[in-house]
Amino acid sequence: MSSTRKRKQSPVKIQTVHKEEEPEEEVQVLNTDVVKGSGPVLPGWLWRLILLSMKVTLGFLFCLHVLTPVLILTNPWIQSKAVFLNNFRWPPFIDVTKPDEFGLGHSVRNFYLQVEEHSRVGVWHLIPQSEAEVEFSQYENLLKDGKPIFLYLHGTSGSRAGWHRVQLYKLLVSMGFHVIAFDYRGWADSVGVPTEDGVVADGYFMYKWIKLVYFLWGHSLRTANTPVFLWGHSLGTAITTKLAKMLCEKGEEPLGVILESPFTNIREAASKHPFTAPFRMLPWFEAVFLDTIDQNNISFTTDKNIAHVTTPLLILHAEDDKVVPFELGEKLYGIASETRPTNSGPLDFVSFNASYGYGHKLIFMAPELPSIISKFVDTCEEEKTTQ
Numbered sequence: 001m002s003s004t005r006k007r008k009q010s011p012v013k014i015q016t017v018h019k020e021e022e023p024e025e026e027v028q029v030l031n032t033d034v035v036k037g038s039g040p041v042l043p044g045w046l047w048r049l050i051l052l053s054m055k056v057t058l059g060f061l062f063c064l065h066v067l068t069p070v071l072i073l074t075n076p077w078i079q080s081k082a083v084f085l086n087n088f089r090w091p092p093f094i095d096v097t098k099p100d101e102f103g104l105g106h107s108v109r110n111f112y113l114q115v116e117e118h119s120r121v122g123v124w125h126l127i128p129q130s131e132a133e134v135e136f137s138q139y140e141n142l143l144k145d146g147k148p149i150f151l152y153l154h155g156t157s158g159s160r161a162g163w164h165r166v167q168l169y170k171l172l173v174s175m176g177f178h179v180i181a182f183d184y185r186g187w188a189d190s191v192g193v194p195t196e197d198g199v200v201a202d203g204y205f206m207y208k209w210i211k212l213v214y215f216l217w218g219h220s221l222r223t224a225n226t227p228v229f230l231w232g233h234s235l236g237t238a239i240t241t242k243l244a245k246m247l248c249e250k251g252e253e254p255l256g257v258i259l260e261s262p263f264t265n266i267r268e269a270a271s272k273h274p275f276t277a278p279f280r281m282l283p284w285f286e287a288v289f290l291d292t293i294d295q296n297n298i299s300f301t302t303d304k305n306i307a308h309v310t311t312p313l314l315i316l317h318a319e320d321d322k323v324v325p326f327e328l329g330e331k332l333y334g335i336a337s338e339t340r341p342t343n344s345g346p347l348d349f350v351s352f353n354a355s356y357g358y359g360h361k362l363i364f365m366a367p368e369l370p371s372i373i374s375k376f377v378d379t380c381e382e383e384k385t386t387q
Contacts, residue, residue, distance in 0.1 A: 155234025312345030
């Protein structure tokens with residue numbers, strides 16, 4: 001009887017132990033994994049997100065550091081587009097033929113001039129704010145009123161209607177000056193393909209137009225005694241300096257030259273531009289991004305051209321300029337101080353503290369700018385009388 005009981009209890013006991021030990025073994029395995037440091041398993045969707053992010057990052061770096069250099073080396077003309085950015089227009093849908101829509105009132109006229117067979121430039125002529133409203137046909141007559149004329153040469157991208165450019169025009173006309181602003185060939189509604197020599201030729205044509213305005217009936221209005229100043233900004237400073245060199249060598253020099261946010265030459269400017277920052281660590285950076293600019297016959301060697309500009313010269317630069325670093329403006333000033341002939345006009349450099357936040361485009365906001373301009377104009381006129 002007793003042996004029968006043992007036989008009956010034995011399988012029950014074994015079955016009970018089996019049921020109790022199985023979960024303990026599973027728990028022990030899980031605890032062992034945690035102790036080993038494997039941690040909890042990540043959800044599948046998170047792993048997929050991480051892998052996708054890694055693929056996108058690697059693909060971006062591949063395109064940035066491999067495909068982009070190859071594209072530029074095989075298509076060096078891209079660098080010409082990158083330097084001029086004439087097709088980049090922001091805002092994209094503005095109408096430069098209606099300057100009155102930019103808050104300029106009655107004081108501006110839009111017109112066009114044929115520079116060469118395949119080059120036509122769009123122009124704005126802003127008359128001094130003190131002038132009463134006049135008919136468009138009378139604008140050219142006003143150029144002989146003896147008030148200073150500023151020929152403005154803008155930088156890359158945009159147009160003569162760029163917001164910061166319009167704000168400077170407003171300041172100059174409020175001070176009693178004429179402003180002639182134009183778009184180089186290939187910009188906005190101007191016709192042609194931009195090159196270094198081409199945009200300088202546009203500037204030279206505009207200067208000659210100011211000095212000698214032709215009428216349809218064959219007569220001409222000479223403004224030879226009217227003071228004309230050149231004002232260049234950013235890339236426009238390189239164009240202005242090369243134009244000023246040409247004018248000085250021809251004996252047709254302007255009364256004065258103002259360079260706002262200038263650089264020494266296009267290679268140095270490109271090597272320090274924010275757009276090239278991701279590529280500077282590459283061993284082939286110069287060969288790909290700088291030498292190809294030379295292949296397009298673009299150099300804009302302001303550091304060499306400025307040695308031939310003998311007229312009074314004023315350089316303006318903000319310390320917080322992120323596009324054309326302040327150091328390049330300072331360097332250009334030092335070069336001009338050392339290389340210009342001793343009989344050249346006065347040279348001045350005005351810096352604007354970084355705390356003001358003027359950066360690359362907002363120097364027109366400086367409260368002291370009107371007095372700086374007035375002082376420079378007076379200096380230039382005094383210099384002329386002493387010659």
